[in-house]
Amino acid sequence: MIENIYMENINKDYTIDQERLARFAKAMAHPARITILMFLAGQDSCYFGDIHCELPIAKATVSQHLKELKDSGLIQGEIETPKVKYCINKENWDIAKSMFSDLFEILNEYKCDCK
Amino acid sequence: MIENIYMENINKDYTIDQERLARFAKAMAHPARITILMFLAGQDSCYFGDIHCELPIAKATVSQHLKELKDSGLIQGEIETPKVKYCINKENWDIAKSMFSDLFEILNEYKCDCK
DNA sequence: AATAATGTTCGTAGTTTTGCGAACTACAAA
DNA sequence: TTTGTAGTTCGCAAAACTACGAACATTATT
Numbered sequence: 001m002i003e004n005i006y007m008e009n010i011n012k013d014y015t016i017d018q019e020r021l022a023r024f025a026k027a028m029a030h031p032a033r034i035t036i037l038m039f040l041a042g043q044d045s046c047y048f049g050d051i052h053c054e055l056p057i058a059k060a061t062v063s064q065h066l067k068e069l070k071d072s073g074l075i076q077g078e079i080e081t082p083k084v085k086y087c088i089n090k091e092n093w094d095i096a097k098s099m100f101s102d103l104f105e106i107l108n109e110y111k112c113d114c115k
Numbered sequence: 116m117i118e119n120i121y122m123e124n125i126n127k128d129y130t131i132d133q134e135r136l137a138r139f140a141k142a143m144a145h146p147a148r149i150t151i152l153m154f155l156a157g158q159d160s161c162y163f164g165d166i167h168c169e170l171p172i173a174k175a176t177v178s179q180h181l182k183e184l185k186d187s188g189l190i191q192g193e194i195e196t197p198k199v200k201y202c203i204n205k206e207n208w209d210i211a212k213s214m215f216s217d218l219f220e221i222l223n224e225y226k227c228d229c230k
Numbered sequence: 231a232a233t234a235a236t237g238t239t240c241g242t243a244g245t246t247t248t249g250c251g252a253a254c255t256a257c258a259a260a
Numbered sequence: 261t262t263t264g265t266a267g268t269t270c271g272c273a274a275a276a277c278t279a280c281g282a283a284c285a286t287t288a289t290t
Contacts, residue, residue, distance in 0.1 A: 013171040014146035018153070022146040029141035030248085031129035034218070038133070041221035045228035048267060056128040061249050063268055068247095078229040081257055082266050087227045097219040103149070104212035106156035112202045113160035114193045145278085163237060176279050178238055183277095196287055197236045 021103065024096040027072030032057060032065050037088075040075060045087035047080075136218065139211040142187030147172060148180050152203075155190060160202035162195075 014022075028034060032055055039054055040046065052062045066086060069075045073092035078085045129137075143149060147170055154169055155161065167177045181201060184190045188207035193200045 014150060018146045018149045022144055022149045025140045025149070026144035029137055029144045031133045031137040032248095034133045034137045034140070035129060038218060038221065041218070052267095057248090058250055059267070060251075060269080064248075067268090076227075076229050079256090079267095082264095084267060085229060087229045088222055090222070090227050093219070093222055100215045100219070103153060103156070104208070104215070106153065107203055107205070107208055112191075112205050114191050114200060114202045147278095167237095172278090173280055174237070175239085175281075179278080182238090194237095194286090197234095199237060 017099070021096075021099045023072055024074065024099065027069055027074055030065065032062075033069055036065060036069060037074065040086060040088050041093075045085050047083045047085055049083065051086065132214070136211075136214045138187055139189065139214065142184055142189055145180065147177075148184055151180060151184060152189065155201060155203050156208075160200050162198045162200055164198065166201065 028037065035054060036051055039051060048059075048062070048066070051066070052059050055062055057065075066075070066077065070077055073089055074096060075086055076089045078087075143152065150169060151166055154166060163174075163177070163181070166181070167174050170177055172180075181190070181192065185192055188204055189211060190201055191204045193202075
């Protein structure tokens with residue numbers, strides 16, 4: 001296969017943007033993770049323990065949810081021994097925000113033929 | 116357990132809104148479903164066959180994705196024998212739009228203590 | 231009645247997610 | 261050196277997700 005710079009996402013079934021938006025949505029697809037995002041977005045930063053206190057689940061599970069959010073890019077973490085400080089990743093947050101916004105804006109006038 | 120009108124969502128770990136937003140996000144958590152939503156939002160309505168043509172997956176799988184989107188409330192379908200017509204559910208679309216928007220708006224100024 | 235067109239549902243297989251306790255890591259303090 | 265604090269990682273089990281082909285349902289046409 002000859003490659004060139006215009007052939008991004010080759011052999012993929014979906015566009016980069018479709019994959020990326022789905023990835024963001026997936027990160028948000030659990031009430032615990034929504035709770036974490038709301039909590040984090042409302043302040044500058046906070047520690048793992050503070051997040052754990054907000055949730056009705058074991059710390060191992062909280063850690064997994066945080067990892068999922070980190071992997072999606074929506075949040076970031078930083079070790080501040082012996083604690084771990086988490087916060088929103090502003091750059092990716094804004095990207096996600098505009099991607100969701102763009103999708104929802106497609107329907108900017110009444111469109112629906114169904115009863 | 117004594118019930119009263121102020122005790123909605125009792126014995127639940129998360130609020131109704133957190134669950135609902137997570138539900139919308141989950142519906143959007145797959146590139147095929149993002150593709151379907153973009154496609155549907157761009158027009159008044161279309162048939163199953165048109166949607167199937169846009170996707171690289173079997174019709175049984177397309178049908179499942181459409182069911183998932185329908186169950187979330189984001190789209191609706193209507194039989195128009197022998198075809199099935201799908202379109203965006205405007206009411207729920209607007210609810211989802213404002214719920215995502217509200218979440219992303221929480222971070223309306225620079226907030227992030229992490230490096 | 232048989233055939234065709236259009237989707238949905240069923241059964242199955244493999245993968246991923248969710249959740250937990252237990253074990254582990256890293257550092258600080260006694 | 262032992263103990264404590266704060267999280268992460270591991271290993272497991274149950275449930276949910278993704279995908280497909282085959283079978284089915286429904287209505288129209290021959």
